[in-house]
Amino acid sequence: MNTLSGQIEQLLHIIEVSIILAGFAAMVATFQSRKVESITRGHVVSLAMIVYISLFSALLAAFSLSLLNFHIEAGYVWSTSSSLMGVATTGFIVYLWKKRHFKFVSIIMRFTYYALFGIASFVVIISTLNAAGIFFEREFGPYFLSYICNLFFVGFAFARLLMRPLWKSVDIKEKNRTQTERGKARR
Numbered sequence: 446m447n448t449l450s451g452q453i454e455q456l457l458h459i460i461e462v463s464i465i466l467a468g469f470a471a472m473v474a475t476f477q478s479r480k481v482e483s484i485t486r487g488h489v490v491s492l493a494m495i496v497y498i499s500l501f502s503a504l505l506a507a508f509s510l511s512l513l514n515f516h517i518e519a520g521y522v523w524s525t526s527s528s529l530m531g532v533a534t535t536g537f538i539v540y541l542w543k544k545r546h547f548k549f550v551s552i553i554m555r556f557t558y559y560a561l562f563g564i565a566s567f568v569v570i571i572s573t574l575n576a577a578g579i580f581f582e583r584e585f586g587p588y589f590l591s592y593i594c595n596l597f598f599v600g601f602a603f604a605r606l607l608m609r610p611l612w613k614s615v616d617i618k619e620k621n622r623t624q625t626e627r628g629k630a631r632r
Contacts, residue, residue, distance in 0.1 A: 530572045531572030
């Protein structure tokens with residue numbers, strides 16, 4: 446969308462979706478923690494990722510809207526916001542890289558995480574180029590793309606958080622069934 450009103454509308458939708466995802470993640474985590482004896486580090490890191498990225502995305506979109514309300518030229522707003530998004534995404538990459546523990550993660554998930562780190566690094570590069578006016582002309586498109594990527598990461602973490610108790614339940618049932626079958630075979 447090239448019109449400013451369309452871009453403002455998209456930012457408002459980003460704020461809404463970001464806050465909704467953070468709220469739902471908090472609700473899911475609250476109800477799951479009541480039923481689980483121990484909470485894993487991965488559980489907390491996933492929740493932190495959802496909350497931090499969602500709420501920062503909402504805050505940055507609101508900041509961009511605030512700048513537009515002061516009649517600052519859109520190109521400067523997208524440049525400033527892109528640079529802030531690049532810094533924030535770099536911070537998220539560093540935070541998650543320090544918190545990652547791949548000892549207990551399958552090879553497929555390990556590959557998935559490395560791919561997500563690669564995509565996030567690509568977002569930082571695009572945000573930096575847009576902020577500097579290199580290849581992009583300080584436009585809304587690359588800035589919006591960084592939101593889409595961030596919301597994809599949040600959605601991925603939210604789906605894992607939501608599905609974790611179900612998979613755990615399936616694993617427990619399969620383990621019990623296997624133990625029962627072994628007991629019958631010994632008799």
